[in-house]
Amino acid sequence: MGYLKRGRFIIFTLVFFILILVTVVMNISLIEEELKERGNFETENAVDLSFNKFSEDQIIEFINEVKKDKDLIIKYYCSVVSEIKVSGPNILGVHFNDKFTKDFSLKEGRFFNKEDFDTYRKVVVVGKDILPFTKESNGYRYVTIGEDDYEVIGVIDGKDKISTSEYILYNLNPVIKEEHNIIDNSWVIDSNVINRDEITKRLINIESKSNEGKINIHERGKALEKGDSVYLIAETLGALGLAAIAVLLSLIRAIDLWIQKLSIEIGVRFCSGGSKGDIIMLLLKKYMVMSFISSIIAGGVLSILSNLNITNLILFEFNIKVIVVSMILGILMGVIIIPLLVLKFKSMNASKLMKGGV
Known part of the structure; x- marks a missing residue:
């Protein structure tokens, strides 16, 4: 040898x-x-939205106007989750009036509904790999967002280690209402029924009604190209x-x-x-x-x-x-x-x- x-x-x-x-x-x-997963979370109509010279209150006011449009889906890629070490785009705040961009296969529970958004209910949907990191009390599981506990109402049955099994989706409305460190970027506006140009037109129309700063809108779907x-x-x-x-x-x-x-x-x-x-x-x-x-x-x-x-x-x-x-x-x-x-x-x-x- x-x-x-x-x-x-x-x-x-x-x-x-x-x-x-x-x-x-x-x-x-x-x-x-990750690119495929982003395609699952967003359509080709999605645009990036950021705010120039907007205060936090002005950003919230603008987003509240966007929420009134039933054709638009709001996504907030910003980590406001405490105690769970998941970084980047794995943490997503959402609001929609009709349907989200993806039908998830749920291992248990349910997805968000209109009542959750209308009542500002503090709820989250998590990937199955997040479950071990949640807190349990009285038979319910919770994720801490800011200083509040959000109830886990659904568990996504991700098919692999990467993918949706590590995602945390939370109801954006209570976060906006309670002003949890709202920042001027990381916003995505999407739609299942109108194209990117129409989304841009509607956002500019909302901007024209205010005397605040300037919004910046950028193509997002382009990053999904081969x-x-x-x-x-x-x-x-x-x-x-x-x-x-x-x-x-x-x-x-x-x-x-x-x-x-x-x-x-x-x-x-x-x-x-x-x-x-x-x-x-x-x-x-x-x-x-x-x-x-x-x-x-x-x-x-x-x-x-x-x-x-x-x-x-x-x-x-x-x-x-x-x-x-x-x-x-x-x-x-x-x-x-x-x-x-x-x-x-x-x-x-x-x-x-x-x-x-x-």
Whole structure:
């Protein structure tokens, strides 16, 4: 087993190769899922709305006017939830008069209704993965928003770890009424029945009735286009891609150094009548064993990182299929690289190899 000791740099490099490749694949999947999920929460009619030189009271007054339009859906991407560590767009305040943009598959309970909004009822609908973080009292579950407890009335049956299973949707009306840190951006106005141009026209019409600041309206559905999602993936994972290239080059160098360390053994086998094909097969067998060991180590590291959940920026997840595919890719690189490196022995005699020369 001395070849494992001599090949420890290969094992170390393969572990990093598998870790990076699995991380790249899983994060691409994460971004694609988030883009799909955003498509589920919004139609192509959605627009971003922000306020310029509006006070908090003026923003509330404007939103209350928007609420009167039965065709419009209001979404507020702002975290006002306490005690639960869910960040970004996973927390969403909503108000609608007719129907939301998505029919959710509920594991239990119900979705919001008109009475909830009209009576300013403090209620939330959460993804199933949020349930363990809710508070329970008298048979009911609650999520703290601001200083108040909001009752969980429905649980979304998200189909995977990313997706809707980690969402918190809350009734926006009581938050607006009680003025819980209302900010001038993070607003989205959507509709199931009118297009983006009509939404924009109605918002401008509401603005014209006030003597306040200026509203800013931007297209939102455009970010859902395929080209933009590809750009987002490339931008987010560019650093990981460069790291993967660096590790690949390191792997080639590691295999070269490993073969150099085995030059004496290779020389002995040449003297014993071994052919280049025999040498290549021997090296490949040893390389495959090291690849298998590397996969086990990488799987253990990924499992630990996944459980620690050390960052929200990069997803670390144990995925046996991706690990196996990464191991196979590592083996294929060895199948290509090792024969090429062995070819340089052609011009060398066995005695030189046995002296450690390559």
